[in-house]
Amino acid sequence: MTTTLRDADRVLRGVGVGRGAAVGPVVRVHPAPALPPAEPAVADPAAAVTAALDAVARDLDALAESADGTLREVLRATAAMADDEMLRTEALRRVAGGTAPARAVDEAVEEVCATFTAAGGYLAERVTDLRSVRHRVVARLLGLPAPGVPLLTEPSVVVAEDLAPADTAGLDPRLVLAIVTEQGGPTGHTAIIAGQLGLPCVVRAPGASVLEDGDRVAVDAAAGVVHRDPGPALRKQLAGRAADLRSLAEDTAPGATADGHPVALLANIGTAEDARALPPGAEGVGLFRTEVLFLSRAVAPAVEEQADVYAAVLASLGDRKVVVRTLDAGADKPLPFAGLPPEENPALGVRGYRLARRRPELLDDQLRALALAARRTGTEPWVMAPMVATPAEASAFAARARGAGLSTVGAMVEVPSAAWSASALLADLDFVSIGTNDLAQYTMAADRLQGDLTDLLDPWQPAVLGLVERTVTAARAAGRPVGICGESAADPVMALVLVGLGVTSLSMSASSLPAVRFSLRQHSRATCTEIARAALASPDAHGARAAASARVAPEVRRTLALPEQG
Ligand code: PEP
């Protein structure tokens, strides 16, 4: 396709999340309030700051209560930021020194942001959330309307520079057609929440700020593109795709290839609400990220409390399988109650299963709580440890879990050493699950939170595919199940490669299941094997993706709008 200057003006390119598409009018998110040169005088500036911080924390807590699942946890964490002692102390110290209230809050937030940014990883990603607290508090102090998404009166495409969780909480899923942001990345909250809501989303779209209220746009998440003022042909094409995707979701039969080879299609969840909201197309849960339950907790949750949540998840799933991952703390997921000291290289430090070196009682409590939940519900979860690096760690974890009364025990393969030693790892395990997000990060030595390293952080990289193949081959030789629970399982082309390699299950965000189910159903197992061979024979990630895509059935290519060149 040739691109004229006019096309370039009309097309914004970013990173797509999901495969959906939508056409509708733009509604812009209200901008953050700017500080005036002089603020109106107030009688008691310290009391005004305290009242504004309290009110924003209360508002955010109320929003959290009306939200579900992962979003609720994220909002609670944001509300806790408005309550943060360091922020409050810094703001009040400035007010005491004569700074006006809104400016004092603004400066205090910037100071805390600098600390978070210096800490890197998860904390650096929370800077957006902290600034959303700043905008709300400053608006309140200046008597301005709350920034964020206005009340929607018709189905609309929400366009923002970036969306904080609090903004997303204001979205009515019946009225939001799609989300477009200028900033953010595919692992940020906007993308996670859009995926959870099943909304088409394009993030990191430079130039999105030119879009104005009422502009008509077409959002094509599969292509990562936003079209301004789309013509009738494009509108028709995208509406057709949206309808196709909706109808795919009606198929809830168990996952299988065209010739009936079964591949369990499972969902990734973070909370009991996620489990309750699981669509019928999910054959179970392939990854329950238990740390999501406790992200904002300063004190370790008691065994009883944990048992209640795990029992709620097991009960919602009935006889569907649930794979529970023990706490994956550290690096990008700090758990305050774990009490881990700051590290120079947290992604390479005490995280995941390694937490048991410092706080073994946290792991044992969690295993006891899981066993208790299993007894109460009569449903036995599968349990696995994150970030296992050696066969000795796998054996030690298996002994602990079995000692607690759990009988189906596995490990995640997300460190290259674990993939390399997969045969030995499996000696004491019942199953393994490959976490391709971290496996790509550690194989390619590329921080998964670094948006500009996405070419390295690519599961199509030959070294990553090679380690996946090695793990799957070892599991098959041992006669053990081997699943994939990283984001790559949600790619309808990569899913074919993985099935061709021999994986027994694929676990992903629930909204990705229909496209993957459809893709599998259009290809025989032999074709999947051929596609996997073609990908493995390629010298680089681009070639692997292109070689696999070239062999995908035209029907799948058309319905899912797969790009011509992979
Ligand atoms: C992974 O690393 O692929 C994975 C599924 O775990 P998480 O994304 O929670 O680190």
Ligand code: MG
């Ligand atoms: Mg991981």
